[in-house]
Amino acid sequence: MPASQSLKRVAVGLLVPGVAAALTAGCSTRSVQSETRPAGAAAPATTKITVVAAENFWGSIALQLGGTHVAETSIIANPDTDPHSYEATPNDAKLIAGARLFIQNGIGYDTSWAPKLLSANPASGRDVLTVGEVVGLKDGDNPHQWYSHDSVYKVIDAITAEYKKLDPADAAYFDAQKQTFETATLATYNQLEADIKATYAGTPIGASESIVSPLADALGLKMLTPSSFLKDISEGDDPSVADKTTIDGQIKGRQIKVYVYNSQNSTPDIAAQVSEAKAAGIPVATVTETLAPASAGFQGWMVGELQGLKAALAQATGR
Numbered sequence: 001m002p003a004s005q006s007l008k009r010v011a012v013g014l015l016v017p018g019v020a021a022a023l024t025a026g027c028s029t030r031s032v033q034s035e036t037r038p039a040g041a042a043a044p045a046t047t048k049i050t051v052v053a054a055e056n057f058w059g060s061i062a063l064q065l066g067g068t069h070v071a072e073t074s075i076i077a078n079p080d081t082d083p084h085s086y087e088a089t090p091n092d093a094k095l096i097a098g099a100r101l102f103i104q105n106g107i108g109y110d111t112s113w114a115p116k117l118l119s120a121n122p123a124s125g126r127d128v129l130t131v132g133e134v135v136g137l138k139d140g141d142n143p144h145q146w147y148s149h150d151s152v153y154k155v156i157d158a159i160t161a162e163y164k165k166l167d168p169a170d171a172a173y174f175d176a177q178k179q180t181f182e183t184a185t186l187a188t189y190n191q192l193e194a195d196i197k198a199t200y201a202g203t204p205i206g207a208s209e210s211i212v213s214p215l216a217d218a219l220g221l222k223m224l225t226p227s228s229f230l231k232d233i234s235e236g237d238d239p240s241v242a243d244k245t246t247i248d249g250q251i252k253g254r255q256i257k258v259y260v261y262n263s264q265n266s267t268p269d270i271a272a273q274v275s276e277a278k279a280a281g282i283p284v285a286t287v288t289e290t291l292a293p294a295s296a297g298f299q300g301w302m303v304g305e306l307q308g309l310k311a312a313l314a315q316a317t318g319r
Helices: 056-069 090-097 114-120 131-135 149-166 168-185 187-200 210-219 227-234 241-252 268-279 298-317
Strands: 028-031 049-055 070-076 101-104 127-130 204-207 258-262 284-287
Touching: 049 056, 056 070, 056 101, 056 149, 056 168, 056 298, 070 090, 090 114, 101 114, 101 149, 127 131, 127 149, 131 149, 149 168, 149 210, 168 187, 187 210, 187 298, 204 210, 204 241, 210 227, 210 258, 210 284, 227 241, 241 268, 258 268, 258 298, 268 284, 284 298
Parallel strands: 049 070, 049 101, 101 127, 204 258, 258 284
Antiparallel strands: 028 070
């Protein structure tokens, strides 16, 4: 995302005493009220598990899995903030210093700032969940794993395991939360993905950047855009003339049926491709980098995007 779209930031390196969890407008904090237990039931923990997520898409999942037993704060919640180039604030350092569980994406996505905060603010008893490690990926691989169905479910498993480790007395509660989230909360998300794959698998699409690739893989869609172009745009690099020429030909020749772009990372090259696709009668669908709106839950956000993509595929194929 262009630097002009990034928020004003200050340097990291502040060592924070204690476990304060002060908030600023740049962070999103969510919690739910403590539940009432029946007479004779085990007493609730005196404090909730304090969870800090680097990005709000993982934070939304963490909050819903934790229910009444967690208080969750997401550092990157503003849709105009680029996680690739974010520079953390002293308040972010305070949040991480007070976390029982910190969730970071890794895979080169937030590695320019999140690990620095962790090392600058050591805290005993804090667990760190790195999505890249959970899904077996490393820097240089595609970091946008919240668009991968399989990766999302692996992260759900990992977060639940962390909660049971940090609060073993409530393990049954966390198991129930996980069951409800996977089978009920994500039901429409799961059904839409299954429907799109069953109806449109193999359909050729184009995309603006690599954020779309895990989604295309999950849905069985055929990505025609050169992978080098997808990666260059995602990482803020200038794409090659050869790649742009290839994409122009794919659009003008209507080799792709749908064009999908990240509306939070639209460069002049991407804006031109969107215009060319529309002029060629190719349906355009959008995705975003983070929850849109910021108040949305993971499932509502994903369902909206999947519905938009399904409508574009239907328009393009007549199915």
